[in-house]
Amino acid sequence: MTWLIVSREIREFYRDGRFLFGAGLIVVLFVTAFLVGFEQRKNVFSEREVAQQLDYDDWINQPERHPHDAAHQGMHVFKPIPPLSFVDPGITNYVGSTQWLQAHRQTEVKFRPAQDATGLQRFGSLTPAWIIQMLGPLLIIILGFNSFSGEREQGTLRQLISLGVPSWKLLVGKAFALFLGALLLLAPLLMLAFWIAFGDVQAGDRYDVLIRLGLLVLGYLVYLGIFIFMVLTVSVLTPASRISLVVLLAVWIAGTILAPRVLVDVARTVYPTPNQVEFNAQLNQELRKEYTEAWKEHFGVEDRWGTDVPLSRWGEALQVDDQAGYNAIDRHFGALWNRYDDQQRLQEFFGFVFPMLSVRSYSMAITATDFSHHRDFAVSAEQHRRLMQNLISSELVEHADGQGEHHFDYKVSKEFWSRIPPFEYAAPSVLFALQRSLNSFAIMCATLLFSFVFALLSSRKLV
């Protein structure tokens, strides 16, 4: 019985120009998005690996020189690109990709792609995720806004009910038909992603990517499911197709276009973050304090790098100075990043009302392109910088400090360079992503359940 309803609905879609036109357009966009994303990824992917290797080779092949000068040259490390970022680049365009590991100071991860783009970038970027999140619900609305109201207007609803079709069966049948429409959206994602993911992922990552893909599709099904039941509910409750459509479009616009921006401001108000100037001022102030204390404690002097500490203790002084800064740096960056986290969580939470907010968060976490993944990289890179710095300082303490005022004449032998290992960043596994996305997934599921129950209850009104 239900199948009969489903097949009839599908036939109706097919005969209706709406479906072919809407779905056709979206599929074309989708394929374009995939090709664009994939091509860009391929270029950048190999480039980063090569650059990182070259960078380390140059480090290893340095001539004999003073180790601290070598630290001024430093190393560049590049953020690897997650295999599924072409599906959802998340915040990739708005965070840097390159970190310079150098003496004295933690630097920001630099070079945001958005800086090299025009203001148009702010309209969004053409990616499969964007299309599913923005246009997926619209497609479902177009297909389903008159699924009940239309029947009522044509008088076929009474006929159906008089045949003794239970209203819940009608609902489930129609929902399933819409669900197949939604699958049409996700099918290219599945097929293309399979092909791409297994075309060029190293064997070790295969399962990881496969699990992520599965989770991604699951998340999007839940997201689109919410809209399917919502569309059916509205179609049952409204007296005319015209009204049903207007109500649904209003909900779509409020949820996908208005709400995200409004909530950015809400989150910024609830959890304000310091701007660049304030942040630097606060950090520098704290650093000065820490430095002063450390120099006092170790050398009994007020001035940093003053005349009271002889050159023969500069290696040691570097050690003290660097160590002193670590805490303040970690505290300040940690606090700022936690604030970002809080802001995101607050917005995620509103996914109860506006599913767009939780699905975005979920999708970014699964594709490893959200802030928590970026943070993981930034922290690893900074750890590597400290490792480099510590090795250099202890080398100076061991040798250069013995040379008195000729401290800077000291040149370390070439073997030393290779004592600093290459930076090998292991991206967090899918478990990390799962942990990060649990919240948003739970919220989406709750909303799905709610919209399903609501649809069932409202379908009883048909009789």
Added chain:
Amino acid sequence: MKNFLNILHNEWRIMVADRSLFLVSLLLIFLLGYALFIGFTATDVREERIRELAVQQEQKLSATAKQISLIESGREMPTAFSNPLNPALLGSGQGALHAVMPVSPLSPIALGQSDMLPDHYRVSIRNKTTFMYQTENENPWNLLTGRFDPVFVLVYLLPLFIFAVSYNLVSSEKEQGTLRMQLSQPVTLQLLMIAKLTARMVPVMIISILAITLPFLILRGTAVIASGQLLYGLVAVLIVLAYALFWFMLALFINSFGFSSAGNALILVGIWAFLVLVAPVLLNVYVSRVSPAPSRIELATETRLITIDGLNRYQELLSSDYRHVQESSMLLPQDGRFEVPERLQAFYLINKSVDEKVGTLLADFEMRLFAQQDLVERFGFVSPAILAYEGLLSIAGTGTRRYQHFTGQVNEYHQQWKDFFEPRITSGLAMTVADLGKLPRFTWRELDSGVVLIGSLMKALLIFLMVAVLFLLGLRNFAKATDIL
């Protein structure tokens, strides 16, 4: 004319009675008001910060002047890395000054790129890569989402409000069966439609314009007039008018096919989704493919290679002994001159060579971005949303062009700064209090207002052209009214 006014009057009575226009207007006023509030707040924050920077900078300068006097009179002892008399130190951080891009008085209209790109840089004798790569501290999630500013409400939402009052101009009359009755009067269908549309257009336009201009006049009127940007404001109003008209005419045109109300709504929202959501994104893809930004990774690699080269070349200087650290007498000038430590000289020279080589690379980035913006200007006609957005951004002074104009000036200023310090570093001239007064200051040159105005005006005119085409097409269809009836 009399008929026209009659219809107008009648329509208004109906709209007042069913409260639809009232609700739409109220919501529109509320959203625009809220967006303006966000715009004003963000602008105030930026202005406050720039004021603060200026104050801090002057405080720092006078503190430095005081320190110089104390050292000159022997009451204070400098340290190796904090010695304001040493030009290599003063120019590289201790005395570094800010280059600032002022906030435009019309900036609340659009936050544009201001949440991402810095409006100030701290310029020093170090190479560009040390200060030109900073970005604003903003949660990337928020950058990705965008803000709720007036330009967002106007470009994205205003069309939807327009649809809400005009999607069923004919269809509702037809569905209620009142259309034939009305046409039995001595009016043509065309006149009826134009009058019905006008009845909706006038209040929506007046409300959108007033909701934006009134708060501006009250809160920033004097600032706008004082800065001579009143014309800018007028052009912004013109863009909004043209843009609103475009969507009204589109509604008229779609109505002229005689679809059902639901059909009209669906087609209109479909077109809106394409023009406002999809077209800009597609153009962005096209623009970044035709004129792709050079590789930042290559830039990083290049920077490193130059640094290595410098370290090798100035090995001698770098290995110099640092006796001055031990003998404080060496930190003080003799007869206004002293030996700038060779290591500091070496660092200066390395930075200089990085600048020379990286300068060309960075110029390439600027060029490409410039070319991208050119393409956006050239192909903006694919969607009135792009035209309106770009036009309003450049009026608000938060668009790509103005930021590029700023970085160009920062480059010049950086050169001036280095030119000032280089002879002092190479010949070891000690800095004096008088020298502090001679430090090069950054003076901002605004974009040529003629260029900005004409650029934005052209965009408004382009939208008006689209309006005219849609209007004529709509009228032609209504003339063949048989399909509708």
